[in-house]
Amino acid sequence: IKGQYGKYFAPYDDTLRNRLLKEQAITDIMESALAKEQFQIYLQPKYRIEDEKLVGAEALVRWIHPEWGFQSPAEFIPLFEKNGFITKLDQYVWDKTCAAIREWEDEGLAPISVSVNVSRADIYNADLADILIRIVQKHNLSPTHLHLEITESAYTENPTQIIDTVRKLRDLGFIIEMDDFGSGYSSLNMLNEMPIDILKLDMKFIQSETAKQNSRGILQFIIALARWLHLSVVAEGVETQEQFDRLKEIGCDYVQGYYFAKPMPCHEFKKLLAKEGDA
Ligand code: C2E
Ligand code: CA
Ligand code: CA
Ligand code: CA
DSSP states (O other): OOOTTTTTOOTTOOOHHHHHHHHHHHHHHHHHHHHTTOEEEEEEEEEETTTOOEEEEEEEEEEEETTTEEEOHHHHHHHHHHHSTHHHHHHHHHHHHHHHHHHHHHTTOOOOEEEEEOOHHHHTOTTHHHHHHHHHHHTTOOGGGEEEEEEHHHHHHSHHHHHHHHHHHHHTTOEEEEEEETSSOOOHHHHTTOOOSEEEEOHHHHHHHTTOHHHHHHHHHHHHHHHHTTOEEEEEOOOSHHHHHHHHHTTOOEEESTTTOOOEEHHHHHHHHHHHHHO
């Protein structure tokens, strides 16, 4: 059966006109897709390098459209950042994430925190802190259950406003992670003033790392810098044993990547968590 929008745009045609048609089609249905629970939370496990213990997860949104199938976040997130819908979708993700943590705690599974993505658009929402606090309280959790991932490039757009907002969130007890660190332009000088707890290395570092001797030196330098600033370091996009060994050798703290596990539905993550508790 052809979908309602099938007659307007061709799924595999990447011309500008077709892309604009698809963006319009997505914009038309995003609200109802949310109401119909087509957006789902996937969790990607995060491990401590030292003992390879499961210590957390990152919540990543998935959109499974009944006719178009799986839609990549790389496609719809930038659109939702443009049209403002990301604010609503992110709140949905935070709420579902907290509901999952509540469920695990109620069932006596190991207490764990989960990282959620906070879009740059959310940061400019004056009610952000109130919204986040309301969500954690609704599920009877504390802010420390949530790590807030904010991409490096958001910090550089409007440093003073971002720093104020992020400091407020951190003072409330949320753990702050700088996502995609090294992809953008944050100067080392600024890093010292950032109210953050964790650096999350951009995955391009890890993935070019085995190829280029150069980036190995850079990674070592970043980890030394993080130590000096009392930040922990998460590496994501870890796909091979070789990459893992290298990260362990240079003293990185946590890893996330296909080498350990892909993002998975909440019920699968829960099984993993239960198994971890037995170990
Ligand atoms: P990100 O926050 O940097 O997330 C990491 C991306 O890397 C995820 O892609 C994840 O599935 C993928 N990944 C994990 N391990 C590996 C690996 O070993 N190798 C490779 N090649 N990739 C790996 P995903 O889920 O497609 O998300 C893409 C981006 O979309 C995210 O990048 C994030 O910026 C955004 N995003 C996803 N979910 C949300 C959300 O709920 N809210 C907001 N605001 N943004 C989101
Ligand atoms: Ca992230
Ligand atoms: Ca990232
Ligand atoms: Ca184990």
